[in-house]
Amino acid sequence: MVQKKEISKSVLKRLPGYLAYLKNMPEDSPPHISATALANALGMGEVQVRKDLALVSDGGRPKIGYLREGLIEDIEQFLGYDNTTDAVLVGAGRLGCALLGYSGFEEYGLNILAAFDSDPDKVGTDESGKPILHIGKLQSFCKSHKVLMGIVTVPAAHAQAAADQLMECGIKAIWNFAPVHLDAPPHILVQNQNMATSLAVLSVHLQAQMKPKKELEQ
């Protein structure tokens, strides 16, 4: 792996796509892959892909490309997938429990240790055996497990309060599933996973698609 440089968020967002493609190539693929081949496969610009790969790996050879296995390793190392990140989740509703029990995150190095909720009736263990604890235990849990990532899955109205509690517990990065803006100081990263936004984009596209048809029907 190359010496870590400051890397822009837009580069960072493209890396998981490269990784997924490389990891899902057929087993009988040739051992090397060029930036050009990767760019063509993903419908992206060749120059962009070449620059992105050079930022995370120095394994590229002219006219040969990258050894696929080595490139996968370099991207995974860069993205921290080879280290496990422990996280806590606040809000053990339907979405929170779905995320708590979802085993697919392990592949990305994310380990959700426990969920927290203010509702005493939710305290216990979920189907996968992970603990759901009362929110009052958040601080001591985060300190003793040295947790740095928090996941917010409470309703929008309670999301800022949940984020504030997490930050008081020493959390440095928040994955926000609530459809609201969260205030946080600059050294705390808030990453929004706004499903409502995606649904809005999809829904408006469908409305536009259906419009001409409706007009024809009249």
Added chain:
Amino acid sequence: MVQKKEISKSVLKRLPGYLAYLKNMPEDSPPHISATALANALGMGEVQVRKDLALVSDGGRPKIGYLREGLIEDIEQFLGYDNTTDAVLVGAGRLGCALLGYSGFEEYGLNILAAFDSDPDKVGTDESGKPILHIGKLQSFCKSHKVLMGIVTVPAAHAQAAADQLMECGIKAIWNFAPVHLDAPPHILVQNQNMATSLAVLSVHLQAQMKPKKELEQ
């Protein structure tokens, strides 16, 4: 509601945030809210908020602002939340089942009718009583229910094949949870909900945060 204009994706992405804030204001809030007040509450630029709101509602009055209830209605109507969009889901693994059983989407007008999987052992009903059908039934189901939205929750290696099948069934919008780029013709909207990307951004931020601490410890 105003006459629908062409609206950019970036405006579209901000609307659900306004909506969530407006819907979650305390019950005893004044009936009117100005673009300035909304901008301040969300830490956004006043000019941007003012322009965005004018695109979806003509209810704004100088020095008074918008009637909150009316503005909520206008945004919901614009985003199509008042119409139900039927969708099918391909890939009844952990994530697929979590989404299938998640009731929170109703609020956004999304109704997932059924999940489809190529594994005959998964066929049946999920915990919430929704059907999981064999992928062979996708075409007839989509035609008879006039489904226009498809949700892809299969592993990355099978995502393009799933998308191709959905498009053959007349799907016009795809919500893609697989961490890969999907090829689609221009009239089909692919909205990526890439959790792997979010995790990469969070993970790299945490690595950068921990670095100085580690150096001090040495």
